[in-house]
Amino acid sequence: MSSEAKPTRGAPVKSTNLHIGEIKPGVAKVDPIIVADNVTRTFGGLTAVDVEHVEVPRNAITALIGPNGAGKTTLFNLLTGFDKPDTGSWVFDGTALAGIPSFKVSRMGQVRTFQLTKALNLLSVLDNMKLGAKGQKGENMFRALLPWTWRAQEEQIEAKAIELLSRFKLDTKAEDYAASLSGGQRKLLEMARALMSDPQLVMLDEPMAGVNPALTQSLLDHILDLKTQGMTVLFVEHDMQMVRHIADWVIVMAEGKIVAEGPPEAVMANPAVIDAYLGSHHDQDLGATEEENVVAMKELLDADDES
Amino acid sequence: MEVTGLARKRWSRVVVALFVALLASLTFAGGAVVHADEVGTDEYDFVFSGNVKFDGEPLEDVLIKVEGNGYSAEVVTDAEGKWKIGVPEKAEYTVTLDESTLPEGVIVTEEGGATKKAEFGLTSNKTVNFFIGEGVRTTTSFLDQFIGRAFNGLSFGLLLALAAIGLSLIFGTTGLNNFAHAEMVTFGALAALTLAVDFAWPLWIALIGAVVLSGAFGWTLDAAIWKPLRRKGVGLIPMMIVSIGLSLAVRYTYQYFYGGSTRQLPGADGADIKFGPVSLSPVDMIGMGISVVVLLAVAFFLLRTRIGKATRAVSDNPSLAAASGIDVDRVIRIVWVIGGALAGLSGILFAFYRPGVSWDMGFQILLLIFAAVTLGGLGTAFGALVGSLVVGFFIEISTLWIPSDMKFVGALVILILVLLVRPQGILGRKERIG
Amino acid sequence: MVDFWQIIQNAAIELISPTTAAYALAALGLAIHFGYTGLINFGQAGFMAIGAYGYAISTLTLGFPVWASVLVGIGASVVFALILGIPTLRLRADYLAIVTIAAAEILRLIFTTNTLEAVTGSADGLSGYKGGFAALNPIPPGNYGFGPFEYNAYDWFLRIVAWTIVIIAALLAWQLMRSPWGRVIKGIREDEDAVRALGKNVYFYKMQSLILGGVFGTLGGMIFILPRAVVPANYATTLTFFIYTILLLGGAATILGPIIGSMIFWVLLSAVSGFVARAQAAGWFPGMSSVQAGQTRFIIVGIVLMLLVIFRPQGIFGNKKELAFVK
Ligand SMILES: Nc1ncnc2c1ncn2[C@@H]1O[C@H](COP(=O)(O)OP(=O)(O)OP(=O)(O)O)[C@@H](O)[C@H]1O
Numbered sequence A: 001m002s003s004e005a006k007p008t009r010g011a012p013v014k015s016t017n018l019h020i021g022e023i024k025p026g027v028a029k030v031d032p033i034i035v036a037d038n039v040t041r042t043f044g045g046l047t048a049v050d051v052e053h054v055e056v057p058r059n060a061i062t063a064l065i066g067p068n069g070a071g072k073t074t075l076f077n078l079l080t081g082f083d084k085p086d087t088g089s090w091v092f093d094g095t096a097l098a099g100i101p102s103f104k105v106s107r108m109g110q111v112r113t114f115q116l117t118k119a120l121n122l123l124s125v126l127d128n129m130k131l132g133a134k135g136q137k138g139e140n141m142f143r144a145l146l147p148w149t150w151r152a153q154e155e156q157i158e159a160k161a162i163e164l165l166s167r168f169k170l171d172t173k174a175e176d177y178a179a180s181l182s183g184g185q186r187k188l189l190e191m192a193r194a195l196m197s198d199p200q201l202v203m204l205d206e207p208m209a210g211v212n213p214a215l216t217q218s219l220l221d222h223i224l225d226l227k228t229q230g231m232t233v234l235f236v237e238h239d240m241q242m243v244r245h246i247a248d249w250v251i252v253m254a255e256g257k258i259v260a261e262g263p264p265e266a267v268m269a270n271p272a273v274i275d276a277y278l279g280s281h282h283d284q285d286l287g288a289t290e291e292e293n294v295v296a297m298k299e300l301l302d303a304d305d306e307s
Numbered sequence B: 001m002e003v004t005g006l007a008r009k010r011w012s013r014v015v016v017a018l019f020v021a022l023l024a025s026l027t028f029a030g031g032a033v034v035h036a037d038e039v040g041t042d043e044y045d046f047v048f049s050g051n052v053k054f055d056g057e058p059l060e061d062v063l064i065k066v067e068g069n070g071y072s073a074e075v076v077t078d079a080e081g082k083w084k085i086g087v088p089e090k091a092e093y094t095v096t097l098d099e100s101t102l103p104e105g106v107i108v109t110e111e112g113g114a115t116k117k118a119e120f121g122l123t124s125n126k127t128v129n130f131f132i133g134e135g136v137r138t139t140t141s142f143l144d145q146f147i148g149r150a151f152n153g154l155s156f157g158l159l160l161a162l163a164a165i166g167l168s169l170i171f172g173t174t175g176l177n178n179f180a181h182a183e184m185v186t187f188g189a190l191a192a193l194t195l196a197v198d199f200a201w202p203l204w205i206a207l208i209g210a211v212v213l214s215g216a217f218g219w220t221l222d223a224a225i226w227k228p229l230r231r232k233g234v235g236l237i238p239m240m241i242v243s244i245g246l247s248l249a250v251r252y253t254y255q256y257f258y259g260g261s262t263r264q265l266p267g268a269d270g271a272d273i274k275f276g277p278v279s280l281s282p283v284d285m286i287g288m289g290i291s292v293v294v295l296l297a298v299a300f301f302l303l304r305t306r307i308g309k310a311t312r313a314v315s316d317n318p319s320l321a322a323a324s325g326i327d328v329d330r331v332i333r334i335v336w337v338i339g340g341a342l343a344g345l346s347g348i349l350f351a352f353y354r355p356g357v358s359w360d361m362g363f364q365i366l367l368l369i370f371a372a373v374t375l376g377g378l379g380t381a382f383g384a385l386v387g388s389l390v391v392g393f394f395i396e397i398s399t400l401w402i403p404s405d406m407k408f409v410g411a412l413v414i415l416i417l418v419l420l421v422r423p424q425g426i427l428g429r430k431e432r433i434g
Numbered sequence C: 001m002v003d004f005w006q007i008i009q010n011a012a013i014e015l016i017s018p019t020t021a022a023y024a025l026a027a028l029g030l031a032i033h034f035g036y037t038g039l040i041n042f043g044q045a046g047f048m049a050i051g052a053y054g055y056a057i058s059t060l061t062l063g064f065p066v067w068a069s070v071l072v073g074i075g076a077s078v079v080f081a082l083i084l085g086i087p088t089l090r091l092r093a094d095y096l097a098i099v100t101i102a103a104a105e106i107l108r109l110i111f112t113t114n115t116l117e118a119v120t121g122s123a124d125g126l127s128g129y130k131g132g133f134a135a136l137n138p139i140p141p142g143n144y145g146f147g148p149f150e151y152n153a154y155d156w157f158l159r160i161v162a163w164t165i166v167i168i169a170a171l172l173a174w175q176l177m178r179s180p181w182g183r184v185i186k187g188i189r190e191d192e193d194a195v196r197a198l199g200k201n202v203y204f205y206k207m208q209s210l211i212l213g214g215v216f217g218t219l220g221g222m223i224f225i226l227p228r229a230v231v232p233a234n235y236a237t238t239l240t241f242f243i244y245t246i247l248l249l250g251g252a253a254t255i256l257g258p259i260i261g262s263m264i265f266w267v268l269l270s271a272v273s274g275f276v277a278r279a280q281a282a283g284w285f286p287g288m289s290s291v292q293a294g295q296t297r298f299i300i301v302g303i304v305l306m307l308l309v310i311f312r313p314q315g316i317f318g319n320k321k322e323l324a325f326v327k
């Protein structure tokens, strides 16, 4: 992994021709890594997720967008086994995952991060990273008592962790407690930690939220880099500039449903998406969320202008 | 105790007994009564004893129970018909002979029936004998027993609910698992004892005074300890441990000043009035009445008043409540006062229910209060009510099948079972992830 | 007059007493649960009771030799941990607290009930199980030692065995906590969902931790009964709270903390209650009876526990930064 990844400043190379047939919500993909059917989840009377059919293309960057409360995080929770759906089935890389506990999902190569960062505060940054590695012999309680059986592996893991940390510009922090990191650095750490397990699919829940613009660029580069390394990325994001910049495919959720899909430019021009962001009753409901939605709307329209 | 010689023979019995012990912790199958004619005589200085005979012939395996002052023990007579039960205090206890363990056609022919009150005289020994003669047993039907116990359970559940709702409100608004709540319960009873007996105030005024003092105690605890700790940003688990330390310190301070004995509030020994299968003393009835009225008042407060709604809002989401202009500190202060007053009232009622006031009486039911709150779902006031009633009923009704010195076991097992099926409690909500 | 030299001598005895060793082991178990894994186990008294009764019942009723009685105790402790853990380790931390405290009380009630008197001795408890252990003593009879530390052969044997077990347990815990296993455990304390997302079977690790710490508590329970009898009243919730005080005194997420904490706790407790008792007898505290003098120790423990958590939550050995419970 000698990715002296030259920051890909210019326009990233987009993957195209991911779908089969006419573009519509739930369209089939040429090579899907996730296929989900009839996934629903309700909280009391509220239907948080109601996805009839969706496919996530392999070795591409897919953005999952939608207004606040659309059900994006809930869908993530369901796909990764952190929450149980009311109905539905989904397949990851040919394996049915419904009912599989979250840790097994992760071991299969589908690793996620959280919207609210979960740095392990009182572990050093390096320990945070090492925890991410798969198949560690020393994690067995009895082997743990026999250090010579796992020391060599531990050294490999450490070398890999340091390399990843330096790619994410966190190597100087390796020995500090994760608690001492800034919010943006934690996002980086969480992503780097997820990569320790060499996943096939990385699911990032708002990786850019709260990250300053200077760091944003490097985060974007990292995400693009994952694709060149053969991984698939599914990420949730509210910043439309960013989505347009790196996503190969965009899936739009609103009120739990998939309302639109397609390559970024096409999706952003889609009236259904603008509708979703403004809500169908936008003339009745005013307030803070409305303002946010207006901002999102402006971004959408800007995006239109630029393209 | 015989040891090795019999070991092999007793193997199977012991395995069975251990298995029963395990089972009893999981189900409610009680074990068979094992032979024993002396209980607690090494441990305690005061001893009741007796001799059960019919026509000069000793009766073996007759079950005798002693109850009172928060203590209960039971024993079966030996081959000579003798029994002995040690008790912790020189006080009045009720001694019951279980007529169903007498031979067929034999009953207790005494006027008061098979239950007697007994007290020690000048010595630390007291003989309690029952007149036994021929006769037909007037058995209480299972249904009647059930109804009787259910009423007791209701009464106990209601007084538990008073304490549990306070605990639940405090948990809801501050996140604190307050182990010192037990001491707030005891406080009410001790305050009532001091005012009514030591100061010889009229009972009603003393009781009202005790509830007011309990509220003030809640306010003081918040102002002196919890509010500064919240300010300091101490986490919830450390706070819980602080409450454990507080509970220890306060409990033994009570013992320091009030001693280890049990004392009675005036009016605790009213005669029972029979309503079919249910026998209640006027004090029981008044206690239940007060519980119901107070619980309704709390419900009204939470559902209808401004500050009650604010309380629920703070329980729901403190930061949102603060952002919407609710004075969270004020709400918490009020919750502590209400929690203190309810706990104090619960302590007073408990003092009549047991009956008796002692330094650790609250601690004896602390786990039941927690069980009630957890059963209902942590932090939901109405859940605490439901949980308390379930616990109260269950404890009393389970004594139809299991020995009464194990009656708390059933409630605690129920707690674990409910959590298995419904981790968020009966009325609780699930948390969100991610 | 108050004999300070006697008070100091009595306190010094506690430094290496088997009771101190027993509490140290139980606190070490709790350090694994609470300090390292973040499990709030309020049932450590239950694990100790299982050690005590497991050993005593196997010896008395079943006539087992020492090694088998120890194994029975450990086996029962593992079963107890499984019964506790299976329903609760998936729940929020505070539920575990309530369920463990309830389970420990259930055990105590079962050990106290008359129904099982033949096996458990009911409220009077059990005694007369020490023969097997004493027979293993290789030390020739006689008195050894100096000053306050002069004991007969049995007492020395007991102390040597007790502290050897403490040292082995501490080394074991130390090695585990610096291994990748310990890293997972500490990660779970910080955020179990994050650890789950990294592909670790959190439930399984928590169970291992619960069993390991519980077995330490059980061994502590066995040591605890070798200098005294088994009495069910000893295993009340207050025992667990004393162990928490020791743990927090030493430092929750440390190996040495629970051990030194136990020594400090018992030495200080003996010194303070010795002083109060003698000073009361000498008439220094007018208005205090000798019974009241005996109760002051509990009040002091309670206050110390509060002050520790508020002002020095990391304990004596804890790193100011590595608090088990800053949340
Ligand atoms: N555990 C829960 N209990 C009750 N309601 C929930 C829970 N989790 C999510 N919801 C509800 O489900 C809906 C979808 O929530 P979700 O977090 O998936 O939205 P989102 O698309 O991730 O929003 P955002 O962009 O703000 O992160 C919301 O209305 C939310 O209130």
Ligand SMILES: [Mg+2]
Pocket: A072, A073, A074, A115
């Ligand atoms: Mg979200």
